[in-house]
Amino acid sequence: xxxxxxxxxxxxxxxxxxxxxxxxxxxxxxxxxxxxxxxxxxxxxxxxxxxxxxxxxxxxxxxxxxxxxxxxxxxxxxxxxxxxxxxxxxxxxxxxxxxxxxxxxxxxxxxxxxxxxxxxxxxxxxxxxxxxxxxxxxxxxxxxxxxxxxxxxxxxxxxxxxxxxxxxxxxxxxxxxxxxxxxxxxxxxxxxxxxxxxxxxxxxxxxxxxxxxxxxxxxxxxxxxxxxxxxxxxxxxxxxxxxxxxxxxxxxxxxxxxxxxxxxxxxxxxxxxxxxxxxxxxxxxxxxxxxxxxxxxxxxxxxxxxxxxxxxxxxxxxxxxx
Amino acid sequence: xxxxxxxxxxxxxxxxxxxxxxxxxxxxxxxxxxxxxxxxxxxxxxxxxxxxxxxxxxxxxxxxxxxxxxxxxxxxxxxxxxxxxxxxxxxxxxxxxxxxxxxxxxxxxxxxxxxxxxxxxxxxxxxxxxxxxxxxxxxxxxxxxxxxxxxxxxxxxxxxxxxxxxxxxxxxxxxxxxxxxxxxxxxxxxxxxxxxxxxxxxxxxxxxxxxxxxxxxxxxxxxxxxxxxxxxxxxxxxxxxxxxxxxxxxxxxxxxxxxxxxxxxxxxxxxxxxxxxxxxxxxxxxxxxxxxxxxxxxxxxxxxxxxxxxxxxxxxxxxxxxxxxxxxxxxxxxxxxxxxxxxxxxxxxxxxxxxxxxxxxxxxxxxxxxxxxxxxxxxxxxxxxxxxxxxxxxxxxxxxxxxxxxxxxxxxxxxxxxxxxxxxxxxxxxxxxxxxxxxxxxxxxxxxxxx
Numbered sequence: 201x202x203x204x205x206x207x208x209x210x211x212x213x214x215x216x217x218x219x220x221x222x223x224x225x226x227x228x229x230x231x232x233x234x235x236x237x238x239x240x241x242x243x244x245x246x247x248x249x250x251x252x253x254x255x256x257x258x259x260x261x262x263x264x265x266x267x268x269x270x271x272x273x274x275x276x277x278x279x280x281x282x283x284x285x286x287x288x289x290x291x292x293x294x295x296x297x298x299x300x301x302x303x304x305x306x307x308x309x310x311x312x313x314x315x316x317x318x319x320x321x322x323x324x325x326x327x328x329x330x331x332x333x334x335x336x337x338x339x340x341x342x343x344x345x346x347x348x349x350x351x352x353x354x355x356x357x358x359x360x361x362x363x364x365x366x367x368x369x370x371x372x373x374x375x376x377x378x379x380x381x382x383x384x385x386x387x388x389x390x391x392x393x394x395x396x397x398x399x400x401x402x403x404x405x406x407x408x409x410x411x412x413x414x415x416x417x418x419x420x421x422x423x424x425x426x427x428x429x430x431x432x433x434x435x436x437x438x439x440x441x442x443x444x445x446x447x448x449x450x451x452x453x454x455x456x457x458x459x460x461x462x463x464x465x466x467x468x469x470x471x472x473x474x475x476x477x478x479x480x481x482x483x484x485x486x487x488x489x490x491x492x493x494x495x496x497x498x499x500x501x502x503x504x505x506x507x508x509x510x511x512x513x514x515x516x517x518x519x520x521x522x
Numbered sequence: 523x524x525x526x527x528x529x530x531x532x533x534x535x536x537x538x539x540x541x542x543x544x545x546x547x548x549x550x551x552x553x554x555x556x557x558x559x560x561x562x563x564x565x566x567x568x569x570x571x572x573x574x575x576x577x578x579x580x581x582x583x584x585x586x587x588x589x590x591x592x593x594x595x596x597x598x599x600x601x602x603x604x605x606x607x608x609x610x611x612x613x614x615x616x617x618x619x620x621x622x623x624x625x626x627x628x629x630x631x632x633x634x635x636x637x638x639x640x641x642x643x644x645x646x647x648x649x650x651x652x653x654x655x656x657x658x659x660x661x662x663x664x665x666x667x668x669x670x671x672x673x674x675x676x677x678x679x680x681x682x683x684x685x686x687x688x689x690x691x692x693x694x695x696x697x698x699x700x701x702x703x704x705x706x707x708x709x710x711x712x713x714x715x716x717x718x719x720x721x722x723x724x725x726x727x728x729x730x731x732x733x734x735x736x737x738x739x740x741x742x743x744x745x746x747x748x749x750x751x752x753x754x755x756x757x758x759x760x761x762x763x764x765x766x767x768x769x770x771x772x773x774x775x776x777x778x779x780x781x782x783x784x785x786x787x788x789x790x791x792x793x794x795x796x797x798x799x800x801x802x803x804x805x806x807x808x809x810x811x812x813x814x815x816x817x818x819x820x821x822x823x824x825x826x827x828x829x830x831x832x833x834x835x836x837x838x839x840x841x842x843x844x845x846x847x848x849x850x851x852x853x854x855x856x857x858x859x860x861x862x863x864x865x866x867x868x869x870x871x872x873x874x875x876x877x878x879x880x881x882x883x884x885x886x887x888x889x890x891x892x893x894x895x896x897x898x899x900x901x902x903x904x905x906x907x908x909x910x911x912x913x914x915x916x917x918x919x920x921x922x923x924x925x926x927x928x929x930x931x932x933x934x935x936x937x938x939x940x941x942x943x944x945x946x947x948x949x950x951x952x953x954x955x956x957x958x959x960x961x962x963x964x965x966x967x968x969x970x971x972x973x
Contacts, residue, residue: 266549274618274640277550293939360793382734382796384950468736471795471946472953487615489935489969490636492549 260503267496273486277493284497293473294498297481298505300388301457304477307392308399308456313448315396316403317441321433323404324411336408340401347398351465354394355381358466381467387474394462399455403448410444411437446517450510457506478502554622554641554859563652566872567865574866575602579626582607584819586685586853586888587630590874593883597873601866614934618642625858627867631682633931634856635763638672638681644857646680649868655680655875659896661925662687666854675927676762683871684852686890689916690742690817691836691848693824693908698726698812699833707835710842711750711780718789721812728789730811732802733949738942739799740781740790740949742815742849745929746837747777749847754926761927763970769929770959778948778955785949795946817849818912822889825907834911836918847924848915851931852893885909891916933969940965 267284271277288294319339323332342350357363358380365377380390418436427435438445460479463469469476469484478498485495580587591603606626608616614632621629621642637643650656655663662684669678694707699717702724708714718728732739748757752773760767784790791797797805806814807827824832836846857867874880875894882901884892889909892898903910919925930937940962947953953961 262549269549271550272618272636272640273550274622274642275550277548279548359796360791379793379796382793384947384952470735470942471950472943484935484938488938490618 263496263499265496266492267494267500269493271492272490273492280493284494285501287494288498288501293476294481294494296473297476297478298501300475301459301477301479301502303388304392304395304456304459305453307389308395308459309449309452311392311396312399312403312452313445315400316407316448317433317438317445319400320404320407320411321437323408336405339404342398343401343405347461348465350394350398351462354397355466358390382471384471384474387467387471391463391466391475394466395456395459398462399452403452406444406448407441410441414440442517446513449517450513453509453513454506457502457509563648566652567649567869569598569601569863569866569869571600573600573602574863575604576628576863576866576870577626577861578603578605579613579620579629580605580607581610581613581630583609584888586884587855589883589887590685590880591870593879594870594873597877597879601870621858621860625860625862627857627861627863628855628870629858631854631856633934634666634681634854635668635672635675636934637856638668640672642859643681644859644861644864646683646857646868649872650680653868653872655683655872658875658894659920661920661923662852662893664925665851665927674762674764676758676764682852682854682856683868683875684854684893685871685874686884686888686892687850687852687916688817688819688890689848689850689912689919690746690815691834691912691915692746693806693814693816693820694833694835695806695809695812695828696831696833698809701726702812707833708838710838711747711840714838717812718784719787722788727791727811728813729784730802730806730814731790731794732797732799733790733794733942733945734796734798734801736938736942737799738937738945739797739802739815740794740945741928741930741937741941743784744777744781744945745849745926746815746847747780748774748929749924749926750837750840750844751777751780753845754847754924757929758926760966761929761932763932768963769966770963774959775955778958782948782955790949795949818890818909818915820889821908821912822887825909830906832908834908834915836915845922845924846918847922847926848919849928850916850919850925851927853888853890885913896920932966935969936962936966 268279268281269277270280270284319335323335326332326335345353359365360377360379360382364380368374368377378386380386414436418440419432422432422436458479459477460483463475463477463480464483467475469480479502482495482499482502485491485498489495576591578587578591588605591605595601595603610630610632613630617629617632617637618640620626621637622640631637631643634643646655650663663680664676666680666682666684667678668675668681692707694704698721699705702717702720704717704720708717721728729743731743745757752771756767756771757769757774760769791805791811802811802814803820803823805811807824818834821834836848839846855871857864861867874884875892876898878899878901881892881894881898884890885901885903889912891913892901900913903913930941944953944958944961948955948958
């Protein structure tokens, strides 16, 4: 059974390099008046294609196959047709997990991208100072830490005697202090905050590198026309970062929909399924309930969902000028 | 990239994926075939004298199997060990695949019914006869018996063997007990309620318990309450998946309501839904919490960490002098149906229960009652320790025939997917006792009938 990874989900249309390579090569050969056999292009592509087929396409195909059966993973299986898919959309436990993943998009995508834009432009403004380096490092640090370690550290911070509650109590907000990850109303947002913390650094660095490509003359021109920092930001920075923002949104939305590690470490889906996400549900279904069929069906639904969300983002943020 | 080539690419992906997946037919079917009924063994098997390496797969964090294996090698130098360790959750998830693909001679087992269904475990009836295990108290082995095909537990052939059997009940902090004037353990449920209320008004957390993550520890007090309000037999029937068994009974409803009363009275920590097992232990050891519903696998640890300050009692009955019950389960080990050294593994299991030195290790290191004949000599235990009182409790449970398996072991998924979320909702006031039992029962029915 596979969990769709960002590559496997987003890339197939873009990375079927075989035919593209062949077409390009043929065009070239014709122009030069040489005749290279058709299959030579395939020869170059074959190793990569083989690995891709065995480790990406085959697991996906098997998952689709398993999703049509009732199977405990070991014994004989029985044909179930689309029954498992019907279960995914009728069992409240299963579709609630999908809804939770959608809610997580706010924390995993919207917050990191918005804050990332703000912090990147701030860092760019003070690029020369030492503070910029410190800021970059601090923001990017979560990317270096394994997600499991981040999850453990945050579950300490958010525990009832943790730092977050100590801070709240010390400023007189002891009334709102609670076990953030153990409370039905705050568990999902708390998990979201961990995700936002992890992904903010990635977005900041991506956007910062995008900003360095923007022609300084544009800013100069804008300033001559009397634009303030906000106008510069909205009229030059954001539009120029269209592609980078596209990448950030795509990566973070997929991280939200396919989230697993942070949730598994910090709440394990609890309390009472309040933070259950499809990735975790698939894992429980396959390895604790031993319902490989339903787990596979949910995995396929998750993959389609990721494609449905990610492809329009790709299309919307494509650079149409080239 | 032209439209045509893009379609070619898509078609290619489909064809390649399809080709790779096809030819396998329906998934599954690589499980072992059912064994022929095991032949009667003329003599009890041994490990022989030729060098043998036993492959074992055990739970990490519990030193007992390792201590036993090294003592065994000392007595039988031709036996060497190859031990793989994992957390229990990992063992649970991997059990079927490991038993099918990389069969260990000895393995710490989770819930066995699914494993027996797929013929992954060796039927131990032949060994039981040869070694005389069938003359031991029947309750010791009951939980490891299964009817053919793994349909019902608690009867039929033997598929696993315990290294010892654990006992659960209530630990209490003697220092805190003295503060509220509790000089002896409560004898009835009403006395327990009274002690809880006194602790609460004295500013002491009445019950230290965990209920966070995927392990709802409130199932411990809940099942104890169930056994206080009603007989333990029907609870076992439910756990053993006997036809028609239900958890949604009037006495269980009383028990669940009682638990809800404790929750509403604030007898648990406010953040109990975020407390995991390790946090509960460290808080209790630090002196936060008067009572703790837990098992004797901690008695050795508590004797070391809070010497003389911890007591243990069995859940008191609802009426004075009523029968008592406790969750009690063997530390189950099984032999893969494809094991290479099954005879030697069985000999080891018998040795654990009968060798005096092994029994001593079982009590000292494991903290629990050893398996074996009722009249087997018991190792010496220091008086006044928690270990001594948990062993005594074991005798009382045997007398009342009150041993129950854990309600979390009824099916592979019932704990993580039903009891835990439901109990967490009960704590948060989002579930009623009636609906809790109904919901668990409906999950149970679909899991037992469904897969």
